[in-house]
Amino acid sequence: MPESKDVEVSTRGRIGILTINRPSVRNNLGGDVVRGIYEALDAWRDDDAVGAVVLTGAGDKAFAAGADIGELQRRVPTDALVGRISGLLRTLEEYEKPTIAAVNGYALGGGCEVAMACDIRVAARNARFGQPEVNLGIIAGAGGTQRLARLVGKGRALDMLLTGRLVSAEEAERYGLATYVVDEGAALECAVEVAEGLLGKGPLALRLTKLAVHAGTDVDMDTGLLVERLAQAVAFASADKLEGTKAFLEKREASFTGR
Structure with a gap:
């Protein structure tokens, strides 16, 4: 399988695990992250040896902290129209096999959008969710304005999107943004356990x-x-x-x- 240097690809039994591996920059979505996730999903789509997919971030500080700000500064209007990350998240959302986000630490901006595109979100107690794009003079443009409102309701979504504030794992669970909340350091194991349960279904x-x-x-x-x-x-x-x-x-x- 082709592998991006910024995405670690592994399997545990019939569970495919994708780890965004840029801990020095809080696992932001720059570099080869998007390409690496695309390639793994494509390789596993028709592979019967993989029945479910778990996404997580390296380390315990961040699941994914959004876009690379340096790359973001160079983007022009046509980049938004192409929707590279937005297209990836649509692929993730519509993926034929169950997808589970194991959220450890910050899930901000594009990272929160990645988690929302998964079917199930397991959050460690140190997880923090947010769409702080307004602080940069832009909006949540990879599905954030749409998926967040559908998950938590228009009022709560507007609060998060307009203020840019971060919500805790417990608050995210109350909102319906996090599916499960577990102890710090246990998100990946819980996500794998949930995935293993899904493997017994049709x-x-x-x-x-x-x-x-x-x-x-x-x-x-x-x-x-x-x-x-x-x-x-x-x-x-x-x-x-x-x-x-x-x-x-x-x-x-x-x-x-x-x-």
């Missing part, structure tokens, strides 16, 4: 569930329910449905194939 069912949620959240209820029924129809036609129901009736573990 992979096609997981993929269809993600599709139904993302496609249905921002449309009217009737359209969302139609998306859900169509996704269920696909599941009903699958070998996984037959195996899952048969295994339940036979009181054994299911052996899913994702088909």
